[in-house]
Amino acid sequence: MKKRSHKAIKLVDLKKHYGDNQVLKGINLDINYGEVVCIIGGSGSGKSTMLRCMNFLEKYDGGEVQIDGKLIGYGSDAQGNFQLAPSQIVQKDLSEVCMVFQQFNLWPHMSVLENVMSPLILVHKFSKKEAKERALKVLNKVDMAHKIDAYPGQLSGGQQQRVAIARSLGTEPKIMLFDEPTSALDPELVGEVLKVMKSLAQDGMTMVIVTHEMGFAAQVSDKVIFLAKGLIEEQGDPKILFTQPKSDNLKAFLSTWTERNSGIV
């Protein structure tokens, strides 16, 4: 693999507020290429906001987001003033970052195949034939090649999410962000999506995953980040973090989670 001199993602004192509500209070985080990082935390802890800042779907208002060493979203104008960068530049800097959304966000008027081909043709200037080849390849990887002519509305949530992952894979991203990718799914459909994500992790994809699937986080991630009230409260190896939590917040968070699941067996 090509040696990279920069961190895949670097957050420096990242801050974000909505009105009086300070959602992120100064996050510092380094993510290396090839790493799988899971972000956990209660609702309102700022985990989705943090993820959305990484590909500038949210404009942060303090600190820095760096992708492969490049500052995202802001730049200096001719007078040296720090200001918002034009959309095209931000998009270009983020061309190797893809997000998979909780609500899939497939385009409902396009078939599965068209969904995957569209970014390739419109943005990456593939010919129709090349785009179709690539699309079939990635749809095969997520085991959806048998549904290429279906429309998103005809698919189950799990199938839609796999198509959404394929759509991202088509553009050959180096970094993939997952925003609660299984939270909108019926329980029996979660497994098929996690399976695809696991195989990506094994292929060495750099992944940042906001998730409530603790079992998955424990198995797949190199590092788990626990966010509470807009700050990283604890982070580290999942084996240690899940078994020997230090902070009270994390202990409380993990015990609610075990309680919820213990009733079953």
Place this chain on the structure above:
Amino acid sequence: MFDFSVVLKYSDSLLNGLWTTAWISILSILIGFVLGIILCLGRLSSHTFIQYFCRTYISAIRGAPLLVQLAIIFYFLPYWGINIPPIAAAIIALSMNTAAFQAEILRDGFQVIPLGQKEAAWNYGYSSWQSFRYIELPQVLRNTLPSLTNETIDIIKNSALISTIAVTDLMRITQTYSSTTYRPIEFFVTAGVLYLLLTSCISLLGRYIESRLTTH
């Protein structure tokens, strides 16, 4: 008592009138659609002045009778030294009117598209034009087609008002012959049937396109 043979005698003129009504209405709908998209985008724009301008225009048009708008265009343009034939005045007034209504229909169509779909497009590097053209517009057209068909039918019916500014549309012809022949009932019933025929065609066409688009 009723004698429709007198109508048959003037069938050529009536069909000419129907043709005038049809092409003026449909041309106005098409011009109004383009203006409507522009107005709608202006209405959704974050630019305060543009937004208020479009909002005011839409309220003004929707809040005043078409008959008044027609009269204003027809009488005021010559007053400013712009001389245009009645047909042009009719097309301008109908287009300006339907643009406001279509803008509101389209605005609803744009607003129901989940933000996430546009975020996904942005994330993949789509320009705002590509996102508009390939993600939003096709869905908006599909979702608003029934309302746009209704608006077309409304404009065809409302176009009867252009007879007041001397356009020889179906209504004007009907009025002329019903008074010269003293057979108003026969002529107005015929006109009603012809309008119904035209609007039914539009309605069928709309449903046909809809069925073609909703293959899923």
